[in-house]
Amino acid sequence: MSTITYIEAITKGLREEMQRDESVFCLGEDIGEYGGAFKVTKGFIKEFGEERVVDTILAETAIVGVSIGAAIMGLRPVAEMQFADFISNGWNQLVNMGAKTHYRWGAAVPMVIRLPSGGGLHAGPFHSQNPEAWFFHVPGLKLVAPSTPYDAKGLIKSAVRDNNPVLYFEHKYLYRHVKGEVPDDDYTIPIGKAEIKRVGKDITLITYGSMVQFSLEAAENVTKLGVEVEVLDLRSLLPFDKEMILESVKKTNRAMIVHEATLTGGIGGEISACITQDAFEYLDAPVKRVASIDTPVPYSPPLEAYFMPNTEKITKALRELAEY
Amino acid sequence: MVEIAEAKKRSTNRKPKAKKTKLSRKQLTDLYYYMVLNRALDDRVTSLYKQGKFQGGAFVSRGQEATSVGSAYALEEGDVIGPMIRNSGAILVRGVPPREFLANYLGKKTGPTQGKDGNSHFGDLKRNIFAPVSMLGVLIPVCAGAALAFKMKKQPNVALTWIGDGGASIGDFHEGLNFAAVMKLPFVLILENNGYAYSTPTSKQSLVEDFVIRAQGYGIPGEIVDGNDVLAVYEVTKRAVERARKGGGATLIEAKTFRMKGHAEHDDAFYVPKKIIEYWQKRDPIINYEKYLLKEKVLSKKELTDIQSSVAKEMDEAQKFAEESPLPEAKEAAEGLYAS
Ligand SMILES: Cc1ncc(C[n+]2csc(CCOP(=O)(O)OP(=O)(O)O)c2C)c(N)n1
Numbered sequence: 001m002s003t004i005t006y007i008e009a010i011t012k013g014l015r016e017e018m019q020r021d022e023s024v025f026c027l028g029e030d031i032g033e034y035g036g037a038f039k040v041t042k043g044f045i046k047e048f049g050e051e052r053v054v055d056t057i058l059a060e061t062a063i064v065g066v067s068i069g070a071a072i073m074g075l076r077p078v079a080e081m082q083f084a085d086f087i088s089n090g091w092n093q094l095v096n097m098g099a100k101t102h103y104r105w106g107a108a109v110p111m112v113i114r115l116p117s118g119g120g121l122h123a124g125p126f127h128s129q130n131p132e133a134w135f136f137h138v139p140g141l142k143l144v145a146p147s148t149p150y151d152a153k154g155l156i157k158s159a160v161r162d163n164n165p166v167l168y169f170e171h172k173y174l175y176r177h178v179k180g181e182v183p184d185d186d187y188t189i190p191i192g193k194a195e196i197k198r199v200g201k202d203i204t205l206i207t208y209g210s211m212v213q214f215s216l217e218a219a220e221n222v223t224k225l226g227v228e229v230e231v232l233d234l235r236s237l238l239p240f241d242k243e244m245i246l247e248s249v250k251k252t253n254r255a256m257i258v259h260e261a262t263l264t265g266g267i268g269g270e271i272s273a274c275i276t277q278d279a280f281e282y283l284d285a286p287v288k289r290v291a292s293i294d295t296p297v298p299y300s301p302p303l304e305a306y307f308m309p310n311t312e313k314i315t316k317a318l319r320e321l322a323e324y
Numbered sequence: 325m326v327e328i329a330e331a332k333k334r335s336t337n338r339k340p341k342a343k344k345t346k347l348s349r350k351q352l353t354d355l356y357y358y359m360v361l362n363r364a365l366d367d368r369v370t371s372l373y374k375q376g377k378f379q380g381g382a383f384v385s386r387g388q389e390a391t392s393v394g395s396a397y398a399l400e401e402g403d404v405i406g407p408m409i410r411n412s413g414a415i416l417v418r419g420v421p422p423r424e425f426l427a428n429y430l431g432k433k434t435g436p437t438q439g440k441d442g443n444s445h446f447g448d449l450k451r452n453i454f455a456p457v458s459m460l461g462v463l464i465p466v467c468a469g470a471a472l473a474f475k476m477k478k479q480p481n482v483a484l485t486w487i488g489d490g491g492a493s494i495g496d497f498h499e500g501l502n503f504a505a506v507m508k509l510p511f512v513l514i515l516e517n518n519g520y521a522y523s524t525p526t527s528k529q530s531l532v533e534d535f536v537i538r539a540q541g542y543g544i545p546g547e548i549v550d551g552n553d554v555l556a557v558y559e560v561t562k563r564a565v566e567r568a569r570k571g572g573g574a575t576l577i578e579a580k581t582f583r584m585k586g587h588a589e590h591d592d593a594f595y596v597p598k599k600i601i602e603y604w605q606k607r608d609p610i611i612n613y614e615k616y617l618l619k620e621k622v623l624s625k626k627e628l629t630d631i632q633s634s635v636a637k638e639m640d641e642a643q644k645f646a647e648e649s650p651l652p653e654a655k656e657a658a659e660g661l662y663a664s
Contacts, residue, residue: 033595034523057529058460058490058521086459089494122379122431124442126458298657299380300431300439306654 001183007175009149009182010114011040013156014078016186018048021076024160027054027063028080028114037082038116038175064090064113068098068165071111076160084117084169085129098165099140108163112156118210118260119297119308120173128297128304130209130261132169132237136270142191143237145169147212149180151235154189162191169237171210178213194241196248200228203321204248206271207258208234211309215258218314227322237267242274249279256288256321258314263291285324290317345555352622355397355554357631359389359610362413364639365422369429369443373589377647378430380442385410387552387584388518390609392486393417394557395514395579398565399484404470406454406463406485410516410583412444414486418451422639426646434645439652440660460491464500464513471509471574482568484512484561489529490521501576505542510568512561512575516551518583519604523595536578544574551581552609555616582607 004012018024025048026041032055035042045053056063060081067077081087087094094113101109119128135141142164146152152170159166197212198219207215212233219229230248234240249255255275257268272287290309298304345352366384373382385392392413396405407414412425420436428435428446436446437455447455454470456463463485470483487497492515504511515535519526532538539546545567549560557579564575582604586593617623623631 029521030523032523037522055524055528057493058524059493059495061495062493083458089459122442124380124445124458125440126445127381293658295658295661296440298440299437299442300652301379302651302654303431303439303657306657 001181003179004149004182005176006146006149006152006170006178006180007038007040009152009180010156010170011042012182013153014040014160015044015047017157017160018044018052020186021160023074024076024078025052025054026078026080027056027067029056029058029063029082031055031080036080038172040080040114060086060089061093064093065097067111067113068093068101068109071109071165072101072107076110076112078112078114078160080114081116083127084115084131085126087113087115087131094135094141094165095138099138101140102164103140109165110163112159112166112168114168114170116172117169118171118173119304120210122299122301122304123172124299125296130169130259132167133261133266135167136238136267140164141238142166143169144191144235145171145209145237146235147171147174147209147233149178149182151189151195151233153182154187155191155235157186158188158191161188166191169209173210189235192236192239192241194232194234194236194244196230196244197233198229198231200230200252202227202252203229203254203256203318204232204245204252205229205256205258205318206232206234206245208237210260211258211314214309214311215314217311218318221311221315222318222322225319225322227318229318240271245271245275246279249275250282253282253284254321254324255283256290256317258290258309260292260308262294263289264294266291285321288317288321290314347555347558349622351397352617353631355393355558356613356617356623356628357635358393358397358413358417359554359613360632360635361416361422361638362389362393363610364635365412365416365425368422368426368639368643370589372426372429372643378442380429380431382429382589383409383443383587384585384589385412385583387582387604387609388516389413390554390613391514391516391551391557391579391581394554395484395486395561398558398561399482402452402479402481403565404452404454404467404481404483406456406467406470406483407444408456408460408463408486408488408491409444410488410518411486415444415453418448418453420448420451420453421642423642423645426642427649430646430649431651432646432649433652434649438656454485461487461494461496461500464496465503466500468500468504468509468511471504471511472507474510475507480569482510482512482565484514484565486514486516488521489515489517489519489526489535490524492535493529501574502542504574505544508571508573510573512564512568512577514561514577514579516579516581518551518581519600520583520587520596522587522591534578536576539576542574542576544576546576546578548578548580551579552607552612554609554613
């Protein structure tokens, strides 16, 4: 067991997978000698060589398409998008080729795309997006979004071992802002399973990624009002753990969804619909959503702060929901 | 199609040839002023970044001033430009004041994006400047679209944009340039081959040494130019632009230059061999142009220094303006999504 940062946990998980399985290889822009824009793969090229740490040309369509081809041939590519935002360039390959391959002709596509995403670092509209909902609507993909170092290592391993295209959303704000205990040995976190990060009986707060920490703080804030919030960290977005959500909501009778991605068309809408459809008679209040406002991610600090959810906004929403 | 060998001969990567230019003294002075302004602006961005005055990335174009300034200077007011991150020189030539640049870097309300975006990521409709997005290559089809509009409206204007040796690997490069070629659009693409794309050397980006040979594949003229020679860049661009204005279609220009710093201020460029840096240091576009101006007796030493100090003053004023400008109000984040 060691206490490490979120980004170190990703590196650790990835390195262990590369050591364990010769068919795992990394590819992406500047991931070799430079170690990637965020240094996740620093030192990998020395350890694993140029063949397994492939510094690519600047072309996301090619990176995604090549990963798909190599995966069909039985390799296990882990592609890095320098910033999650640039996955928009790989859209056609991912959505029309990668996601539909197994369904159409039975070939497995065991690949991972790592997506450094999210805001809070004043990186502007093209380096701060949370594009998970773009892909949430694409059957055939799997989406995961760890919130802690422990989950980050366990989920990267599961993603690598999965036989489908897995989008691994790693949050840039969490990289160096979050530390935690991570076992040195091998373990995985099953894709599709959520985790209760805090037990409560009054409200179920469903969240993931960067918003888990803020949600836990907000949950703590409302204990003063005698409100006990259950914080459920989805960890997997597609498929997501519907069972655990419904079970928790049936216990608490109130539900709230928090995500950093913008509100309209976000994942929260789908989760809300599931709850309303399958647990309507248990609800004491309408399902509430907290998310970023429906604009691009602005650059200037006051604008970005206004754009994004934070502990204060979540606390306020919890209070409103409790009082409904 | 200019033959490659001939094109290569033109690329000296040395100080400007002391040959007769048709440019007036005023124009030659302008070119110097804008290059000095470009560098001073970059240096100011670096120092503000190092002082922690803003947190976004700081992208500068040291060593590439001649390419941005020389090419933009060859255009007319009504022409459209689509600058990339290292073309702040071109934006300056179009008349955007440095104070607006710095305000944008600092996320201030007085910047062209009013805090919505950072660095040089802005457009200016009244000056026909299209704002870039971070996704490299996106502006190539978009500027081809501007060129298409000129053609449809029978306006004698040209659209010009830039791309790096890295960005040239993007699919949009092919689609946009081929579109412009086939439609014979008044479009100029300047490929700034500056040795590195982030940490990736050009040799790992493409197997061809001269990107200009791609022009052949599209059936359009292609020319190589010494990107550190502001007069050469001006001339080659002027040629392409005039051809485009007359209905001669698109041109690909490859400017050979070098990125004298890391990708951004957070990158110390440890991956660049010292020898290469030294080689290019001797070819600094500003220093070499100074030598030319002195040798040709266009400007005296004193006049050069005067320009430098007036630029320094301009930059102090710009910084003061940017720092004293207010930040936007938080709720402005929600405004301006749709055009009315
Ligand atoms: C489509 C896309 N992928 C990745 C990036 C991240 N990125 C920004 S600049 C850069 C290198 C660009 O190199 P080049 O095009 O040669 O221009 P230079 O920076 O050398 O001027 C990279 C990889 C990006 N902006 N756009």
